[in-house]
Amino acid sequence: MALQTPFARKLAAFVALSDDEISALDKLHGRRKAFPAGRDIVHQGQVNSSAYILAKGWVCSYKVLMGGTRQIVDFQIPGDFLGLRSVLFRTADHNIEPVTKVEASEVMVEDLLDTFRKTPRLATAVLWAASRDEAMVVEHLVGIGRRDAKERTAHFLLELGARLKLVGLGSISGYDCPLSQYLLSDALGMSAVHVNRVLRELREDGLVTFQQGRVEIHDLAGLLKLADFDMAYLDHDGPLLK
Secondary structure (H helix, E strand, O other), X not given: OHHHOHHHHHHHOOOXXXXXXXXXXXXXXXXXXXXXXXXXXXXXXXEOOOEEEEEEOOEEEEEEXXXXXXXXXXXXXXXXXXXXXXXXXXXXXXXXXXXXXXXXXXXXXXXXXXXXXXXXXXXXXXXXXXXXXXXXXXXXHHHHHHOOHHHHHHHHHHHHHHHHHHOOOOEOOEEEOOOOHHHHHHHHOOXXXXXXXXXXXXXXXOOEEEEOOEEEXXXXXXXXXXXXXXXXXXXXXXXXXX
16 A cells, blocks of 8 residues: 555655545556666756656765766655656756665656646645755755764764654664765765764764664764754654654
8 A cells, every 4th residue: 555655654744645645646656666776767967867756775866076076965765756856857967876776666757747736735745855855955065064074974864764764664773774884975075984983983972883784873862962953854743753
């Protein structure tokens, strides 16, 4: 059933889904595809690309600079829409690369617009989800510009925890996380060596451990205080981390 999908759980945080809206979500999941890790789903500059609803696995969105370096803008988890902006802009302005093997439902722009016409509340819910994603990117920009390395990393790990808990894939004690220190360094604006040192300091402080693909939160209150983490930008009525 659609209510069991991460995408439905995410939208249900904003609006109670009716039977018609659940049926519409079912139809959007009709074109399920599998993608291997490391091979872009969407390419920067691609024209007429499809959007996708991520069902399983993790991906990253990134931009490539003229010198060949890249900046990871964000990571997407199950329940997230991939490439929605690229569909509306007609030309993709970023790359989407699977971090793990993923399964995603392809959504053609015609199907998306037809769904929005038939179920306008779903369109509003998707707009909310897109606005929430934009708010996270803004928060990441603030983190890179104004937070020190420990605060930035703590904030990022808390945000991931909140996002995963919303779709049923995490808890206040921790969550599985497939991100390497190299991926974290691209996203957090630090070197991999610096990320390693910061994670060690957070572990030695008794706040959080990130080892072997698992984040374990030992002192939630201390981590929240260090990061000065305010849930308001995630716009959810429930206490996701409490």
